[in-house]
Amino acid sequence: MTDPKVKRVLMSVTDKTGIVEFARALTEEFGCEVISTGGTAKVIAEAGVPVTPIDDVTQFPEMMDGRVKTLHPRVHGGLLAKRDNASHMAQAAEHGIEMIDMVVVNLYAFEKTVASGADFGTCIENIDIGGPSMLRSAAKNFESVAVVTRPETYDAVLDEMRANGGATLRDTRAKLALDVFRTTSAYDGAIAAWMGEQLEGAEPFPASRALRITKKQDLRYGENPHQSAAFYTRDDYAGAEHSLAHATQHQGKEMSYNNYLDVDAAWAAVREYENPACVIVKHLTPCGVCEDADLVAAYKRAHECDPVSAYGGVMAFNRPVNDDVVTAVFENKQFVECIIAPEFSQAALEMYAAKPNARLLSTGGVNPAGGEVEYRSVEGGLLVQDSDAVAEAADAADWTVPTDRKPTEEEMAELVFAWKACKSVKSNAILIAKDHASVGAGGGQPNRVNSARIAVEQAGEKAKGAVAASDAFFPFRDGFDVLAGAGVTAVVQPGGSIRDEEVIAAANEQGVAMVFTGHRHFRH
Ligand SMILES: NC(=O)c1ncn([C@@H]2O[C@H](COP(=O)(O)O)[C@@H](O)[C@H]2O)c1NC=O
Numbered sequence: 001m002t003d004p005k006v007k008r009v010l011m012s013v014t015d016k017t018g019i020v021e022f023a024r025a026l027t028e029e030f031g032c033e034v035i036s037t038g039g040t041a042k043v044i045a046e047a048g049v050p051v052t053p054i055d056d057v058t059q060f061p062e063m064m065d066g067r068v069k070t071l072h073p074r075v076h077g078g079l080l081a082k083r084d085n086a087s088h089m090a091q092a093a094e095h096g097i098e099m100i101d102m103v104v105v106n107l108y109a110f111e112k113t114v115a116s117g118a119d120f121g122t123c124i125e126n127i128d129i130g131g132p133s134m135l136r137s138a139a140k141n142f143e144s145v146a147v148v149t150r151p152e153t154y155d156a157v158l159d160e161m162r163a164n165g166g167a168t169l170r171d172t173r174a175k176l177a178l179d180v181f182r183t184t185s186a187y188d189g190a191i192a193a194w195m196g197e198q199l200e201g202a203e204p205f206p207a208s209r210a211l212r213i214t215k216k217q218d219l220r221y222g223e224n225p226h227q228s229a230a231f232y233t234r235d236d237y238a239g240a241e242h243s244l245a246h247a248t249q250h251q252g253k254e255m256s257y258n259n260y261l262d263v264d265a266a267w268a269a270v271r272e273y274e275n276p277a278c279v280i281v282k283h284l285t286p287c288g289v290c291e292d293a294d295l296v297a298a299y300k301r302a303h304e305c306d307p308v309s310a311y312g313g314v315m316a317f318n319r320p321v322n323d324d325v326v327t328a329v330f331e332n333k334q335f336v337e338c339i340i341a342p343e344f345s346q347a348a349l350e351m352y353a354a355k356p357n358a359r360l361l362s363t364g365g366v367n368p369a370g371g372e373v374e375y376r377s378v379e380g381g382l383l384v385q386d387s388d389a390v391a392e393a394a395d396a397a398d399w400t401v402p403t404d405r406k407p408t409e410e411e412m413a414e415l416v417f418a419w420k421a422c423k424s425v426k427s428n429a430i431l432i433a434k435d436h437a438s439v440g441a442g443g444g445q446p447n448r449v450n451s452a453r454i455a456v457e458q459a460g461e462k463a464k465g466a467v468a469a470s471d472a473f474f475p476f477r478d479g480f481d482v483l484a485g486a487g488v489t490a491v492v493q494p495g496g497s498i499r500d501e502e503v504i505a506a507a508n509e510q511g512v513a514m515v516f517t518g519h520r521h522f523r524h
Contacts, residue, residue: 003167004083004144006030009102011044012037012054012070012131014109017151020047022104025158030166035100037069038062057098070130073097079137083144102146102168103138104154107131107183111190111235120198127191132184139177146173147180186212186235193236204373205384211375212236216245222257229257238372242365247340250349252359259314259338259359266316267340269424271369272392273318275436278302279424282313285444289421290437296324301437303332306458314338318366323347342366388521392420399492400516402504407467407490407513414467415492415515422469422492423521429471430455430479432463432488439466443523448474452482463487472520473497477506484510494520 009032013019016039023044026032035052036044044051055061058072077097081088092099108128118126138147146168148157153176160168189210196206213232222229233245240246244267249255255263266281269289276295280288280302287309288302295317303310312335317325320343329336330351338359344352352360370389375382396416401407407415418433425431425443430451432440439462442454448470456463464487473496474480480503483491495516497503507514 003164003169004101005166006032006101006146006161006168008033008035008078008098008100009104010035010054010070010075010079010100010134011040011051011104012134013040013104013106013151014128014131015106015151016040016043018154019104019151020044020049022151022154022158023047023049023051026102029158030161032102038066065125067129070134075100075134076137079103079134079145080141082141100138100145102148103134104148105131105134105138106149106151107135107187110187110194114190114194123194128187132187135180135184139180142173142177143170147176149176149180149183185210186214190235204386209384211382217254219257220254227257231255231257231260239367242342242363242367243371244340244361244363247361247363250344250360250362251352252338252357255338255359255361262314263316263338263340263361265424266314267363268369269421270316270318271366272420272423276319277317279316280305280310280313281316281424282309285426286421286424286438286441287313288438289424289431289433291417292436295319295321296328299325299328300332301435303334305438305440307332307334311335312337314340317341320345321348323351326351388423388523390519390521392416395517395519398518400495400518401513402495402500402516403507403512403514405508405511405513407515411467411490411513412515415469415490418467418469419492419517419521422471423523425471425523427471427522427524429521429523430468430483432456432459432466432468432483432486434459434462434466439463448472448479449476449482452479456482456486459486465489467491469493472522473500474503475499477502480506480512481510484512488512490514492517494518496520 009026011034023034027034027049033052035054035057037054041051041053054070058074062069074097077092078100081092108126110126113126114123135147138145160172189212212235214235216231216233219229219231221227244264261284262281265284266279269279269286270277273291275291276298277291278298279286288305290298290302292298314337321341322345326348336358340361342365343362344360352358370387373384374387375384414433417436418431421438422429422431425441428445428448428451429443431438432455440455440459442451445451466488467490468483468488470493473494475497476499490513492515
């Protein structure tokens with residue numbers, strides 16, 4: 001079939017950006033007839049471009065507050081008739097249906113209406129019915145009909161018509177149709193999610209869930225150069241505003257797959273703290289965590305934990321980064337892949353311009369720790385869970401102390417810090433902390449005693465008088481003994497092992513205070 005010239009165009013848009021210019025070009029350059037619905041027709045007519053009201057085509061008034069405007073065989077017959085099917089064309093002629101060669105439609109702004117906090121009835125009225133119907137009819141018949149749903153594509157469509165004697169090309173029409181089905185599918189997904197929430201409450205695990213994601217960027221590669229990858233943002237993420245996915249990148253190379261993972265881990269960890277804090281992460285593992293009244297000190301002490309590993313890592317701050325912080329990083333000659341923070345001062349950005357490879361990301365604010373459900377993929381499936389969000393500081397009031405020695409107030413505050421920091425270490429996780437800074441961490445080991453050994457080795461002399469956190473209970477006293485043997489004075493752990501008594505006895509023997517939180521923080 002030869003590519004059809006565009007003669008009759010139906011326009012019905014909520015977003016009226018560029019519609020007048022498009023209509024003018026179609027009528028003046030290509031002699032098209034433009035048919036249009038109420039508000040769109042008004043805008044076009046007011047600009048002096050000839051337009052046929054939809055009522056003239058349907059021979060019905062737009063009615064029921066706009067609920068029925070284009071839902072008519074003279075519209076859908078004109079879109080769906082197969083031009084090379086004699087029977088279709090005969091039926092069209094018999095019923096006075098004229099062909100429509102192009103549809104320009106964008107939909108009622110349903111998601112914006114919901115986001116504005118509109119009431120139930122208003123949201124319902126903003127579910128577009130006629131628009132998606134036309135889009136789908138035109139997209140189904142893309143062999144003959146061009147369907148345009150994004151203002152930013154108007155110019156390209158016109159250019160193609162200019163180059164092809166007023167016709168669009170099949171390949172373009174097919175791509176436009178695909179774009180339409182993706183658009184209507186996302187639109188319906190948003191409606192289903194909203195309606196589900198209205199009727200069933202904020203059900204985190206509904207019977208089915210449309211994965212509403214939009215590609216932000218193709219990544220150079222995945223975890224390894226032979227793996228291809230892309231990054232998608234979640235359309236339905238309520239905390240989008242201050243999230244990593246929507247952060248502004250000020251400078252540096254494109255974020256890589258591994259950068260995203262590491263920055264996410266660092267950003268999640270630093271959001272645990274109310275005081276100014278810095279977290280340094282390498283290979284998904286924190287190699288420095290510190291909270292301090294002063295952000296520069298927090299950075300310096302986080303860096304001191306493991307300067308070797310910190311080199312080439314990523315960093316997260318929960319306060320704006322200024323030139324003093326950057327000066328401290330430069331003094332340490334620490335190469336960083338990425339820094340994420342709520343903001344960077346102008347002076348900080350100017351200083352970092354000298355290190356163009358470093359990626360600087362600002363989020364504009366800090367979401368509370370945790371967030372909405374998390375997804376992880378396994379072969380053939382997706383795991384969905386609540387995020388591991390527990391208000392630790394508030395929770396500490398419920399912690400119990402099974403040992404003879406109770407932690408001092410100072411030790412208790414230190415244990416809260418350590419417990420939060422431990423959460424970001426892979427299981428089995430042990431973290432040793434002193435003066436609200438991590439001094440050693442062991443994680444990702446298949447047994448807890450090895451994690452304890454790694455943490456103690458890293459802490460060295462600093463383990464003396466420090467506290468330790470264990471993300472899950474000690475199954476035997478051996479892991480605990482490694483910590484106590486290194487000089488740790490207080491330990492926080494969930495408790496709940498069948499050998500708790502053995503571990504409590506070990507603590508009592510060595511005069512160590514122990515706290516049970518009653519919940520664990522596995523991180524697999
Ligand atoms: N009901 C219908 O027949 C109908 N036909 C088109 N629309 C929508 O009406 C909007 C444009 O309206 P107007 O041209 O009046 O500003 C478009 O977003 C279009 O998708 C309709 N509205 C809702 O379903």
